[in-house]
Amino acid sequence: MLKPLTIPAWSWLLILFALLAAAFFLTRATTIPQDQPQRDLALLHAVKHDHLAKFKALLGAGANPNAHIPDRHGVMCEATEPGREEFLRTAIAHGGNVSLYTHVSSIFATPLNCAISNENPKAFHILVEHGADLSQPGCPECGPKVKAWPLQTAANLGEFDMALDLLQRLEKQGPLPPDQVDAVIDAIERGYLGEGSPADLQRQRVIAWLRSKGYHIGPAASYHRGPGDPGYQSEKQP
Numbered sequence: 001m002l003k004p005l006t007i008p009a010w011s012w013l014l015i016l017f018a019l020l021a022a023a024f025f026l027t028r029a030t031t032i033p034q035d036q037p038q039r040d041l042a043l044l045h046a047v048k049h050d051h052l053a054k055f056k057a058l059l060g061a062g063a064n065p066n067a068h069i070p071d072r073h074g075v076m077c078e079a080t081e082p083g084r085e086e087f088l089r090t091a092i093a094h095g096g097n098v099s100l101y102t103h104v105s106s107i108f109a110t111p112l113n114c115a116i117s118n119e120n121p122k123a124f125h126i127l128v129e130h131g132a133d134l135s136q137p138g139c140p141e142c143g144p145k146v147k148a149w150p151l152q153t154a155a156n157l158g159e160f161d162m163a164l165d166l167l168q169r170l171e172k173q174g175p176l177p178p179d180q181v182d183a184v185i186d187a188i189e190r191g192y193l194g195e196g197s198p199a200d201l202q203r204q205r206v207i208a209w210l211r212s213k214g215y216h217i218g219p220a221a222s223y224h225r226g227p228g229d230p231g232y233q234s235e236k237q238p
Contacts, residue, residue, distance in 0.1 A: 040067035040075075047078045047087050056090055065096035076100050077114040080123040088126050098132040106138035106148035107157070113138045116154045116162055124162050134170055135177060144179045151180045155187035160202035164209055176213075185210070185217055192221045 043063040046055040059065060068074020076096050079088040088111075092098060098111055107117045112132045115123035128134070138148030151170070154163035163184060170176055188207060193200040200220075207217055 039063045041069075043067060044069070044075055044078065047075055047084065047091075050084070050087075052086060052090075055087055059090060059094040065091035065094050066100050068102050070103075073104060073108060073114070074100070074102050076111045077102070077104070077108055080111055080115040080118050080120055080127075082118060082120045082122075085120075085122050085126060088123055092126070092130050098127045098130045099136055101136070101140075106142070106146065107153050109138035109148070110136050110150070112136065112150045113148060113153050116150060116157060116159050119157075119159060121162060124165075128165070128169065134166055134173070135180070144183065145186075147179070147183070149177075149180050149183065152183035152187070155184040155206075156191065158191065158193060158199040158203075160199060160206045164202070164206050167206070167209065171213075181210070181215065185215065188220050189218045190221055 039058055039061065040063050043055060043058045043065070044067060046052075046058060065075050068077075075091055076088075076098075078084070079091050079096075088096075096111075101110055103109065106113070108114050110133075112124065112127050112134075115121075115127055134151075135149055138153060139146060142148070151163055151166045154160065154166060167176065167181075167184070170180070184206065188203060193203060203220060207220060210217055
């Protein structure tokens, strides 16, 4: 006569843990919108893993270059990473929106802000040349101090060559937006940079350009030593 099968108590705990783990991963999977085609997810995977041939094939098969998962970077933002310029050009050629807004974070909410935040002037120029909105804020509902316009984002992150490019392009479109110029001046006067550093040299070019247009700019924030050096003291220099 067969004896009833007995399962040790620890085995039940192991089974329970396995079921909970499976439920967790299934729940994560269902956070992806139900209308998000697998092809679009494969496209996002391709750009994140630098599979250009697969990326092109998926776009050719109808994948959406504007695809993104809520609260995460999408295809157009991922394509602004340094070295991914061909991904960006290909996405744009297949309908990628150079002014796409995604609610991730203010400095990564638009392709242009992504290019600036990724310190990629090549991607920046590709987007600008394809008509990206130069005044699109990364946080439309925020106040001027944290609006995250591309110009403000560039200045706050010390990308002053891109900031100067934006200033010159905005000037060609009409009067410079006062709030945006104020944001740049605020970044110059409050954002500490190493004196003589590459970012500081870029900043000096912006200062010279703004002053040539009649703007008053106070002393640029700088420092001679880092916080870990003896005698460190932040200070403003003319």
